[in-house]
Amino acid sequence: MKVITIREGLDRLDIDLEEESGHGLTLQESKKLEEHILSKGYDRQSFVWGRSSLQIVNYVGVIQLKTFSIEVLPKVSLQESDNFMEMRKTLLMMLRESGYLKIDVNDLSRFDMVDEPLIEILASEYSKELLKELRRGVIIRYEEVQENISFLKGSIRIGEHIRENLSRNIRHRVHCEYSELSPNHLVNKIFVYANEILLNVVKNNDTRRRLELGNHLLSDVMAYQGIEERINHARLDRTEMRYDKALHIAKQIIFARSANRHSDQEYSFSILFKMNELFEIYIRSLLQKKFGEYLLDSQNSKHLLKEKWPNEGGDVLRLRPDYRLNLGEKSVIIDAKWKKLNETRPRTGVGRDDIFQMYAYLSRFDDVSCVVLIYPLTYQDDKREPANLYYEWVTDESSRKSIRAYSLSLNKREDTLEGLKRIVEELNGAES
Template identity: 30%
Template structure:
């Protein structure tokens, strides 16, 4: 099966029947239908008559006759390095539980993103299933010849009145057919359908044996955002998280459901923000993510706030001062006026500076790349408020590809 790799925002996939590394018009039409049915942001997946461009989305899409892997831009345009950077960001932000030794192995084998997640999922799941399948309690009401559990008094009195010899019982019964196991089994089935990796498929089939009595019917359109884990099933939490990734964008394109597409996609602006939050916490005293302390305006008469302010990171530094950090997964360039910082970002940062009295500086952080003349972590631009020049907006880029380098740069910026 054809596998295409493209860099988010910087590259496009041609639509052509003449080129090998291209989508055919039929494949492009299938992708367009999938984007619409799966509810993906059509502004971020631009499909024209000649090409497909992915903006902000990274991850994996499986079509009927081909798969597409979208990776973030890294220095050197090396897909292996790009995949490793993406995996490390997913690791540090809690999407995936990957040990460094595993990360090196997975990158060396050059598996695509779906194969990597499927490999991790089946490995983790079979390890837990070997310890025992999760059983949940279900309350049963039955008429029996002897007491089991406790007697259902209301029903039993009715039976005594009717001179029945059966005993109305209420008891708890262990069952493997529960929501958690159904989700895990559906993800295993998806892995068996799509994975080409021998070890992954072997572990997936072993897992299916353990879950043989579990019903496969699960509405993947209504996967729960959270699941109530307790001491009995907490060991399956990481497997459930990866199963959700595998199933979250699975969609049938035909009424019979025979043609299924799936994707594992992440928005890079959200992932970059979460990754920067992880890094900033390494050097700051306190970090509040998505602070909701203030509204921009208060409506006369009702005193109700409008336009919620939501800075990415409200940071308390070791010297007692506070700053705001707003992350932008956008390309800025030293050859453009103001490095290409957009007008709406200026207005947004102005609102933070004026509303947060105890914040003296707002930092805009962008991903570093070769189009920025200064090195990562060095000052790029600065502006002060006309009415109070002590309040500053400062722009920096961060070498996000290297975790330790990024931490050093953040330490220089913030300390």
């Protein structure tokens, strides 16, 4: 199987129109990939198809079909070389901080797992966590059982008993309903299903051994038809919370399975994250931990315009900032944008739409003195500080109202926290 690693929004994946070179996809594989993307309902505009290439924008993660696997990583390393290991560590750190995955990046580093593709990392962490808990004891719950048996147990199901026994003159059996302790419940079915999916896609022998052993310990768990429709109903009680991490990952593995059930798509699997949403949630999480006492309600919103005649419609253009910080008498708005800054471009690469949006915040929120745009810092930037002020615009009415564009290092969590701290300290200084 071909394993291809590319950088989101930067690299192009070659499509070999005539013959297979081993470095890209064949034309047939590209068609299978397009079918998979359509079946999963991903944003089609994020997959930029050329005549002989494909570029993936705003999605990171992994797509795996029968003959190839594509790993998409964010370009956030401060090193000029294509250090996929650093990009992978950064992505996993962001996913963990944002609550998408429960994977400890430090554990991966100790076991040299960051050199593996994302799907292998995900499967390894899941299998280790699940097997650890299964060895401590399989979850057993009281389950309702209906059975046509030769002795009375629990309560009689009158309708079923009449239909199956009395109407057929079967007098030595009774249809009963009773509760018994059993491993055959929804949570364990989810684990078995996730194990079977991963056994079809992972190659690491240690991971496969753990998955197979997990299935052996869950051998009394029966088939799992229609589990996708029931998966959100799976819950753990207080005594079962040690399984929380494994269940969290198992659910994501099942959601990642393609809806296409054709035989030639048996191995289709993808788990992709929208990078702009991930970036916003990651920054929000760090701000909450570092400056939670300064954060204002993010749901507080205003409308840019009001309808003059209320009967003709509602308000126009709702403005809802990503984050607001209370800095004394004034507040600041912070907005995270997953785009690349470049000092050689007009407005350092800040889009006109972004500037107009930030100006609307300044105009509509009277107590806001500054709006901050935060962009990721990449190796292409000349500056190497955790946070760098790239540009600042002031309004005509007052120099006390401004828009600032910063680049923020994502190389390490500590660098990002330090960068956010510097930004807030600069804003505090500007307010005093």
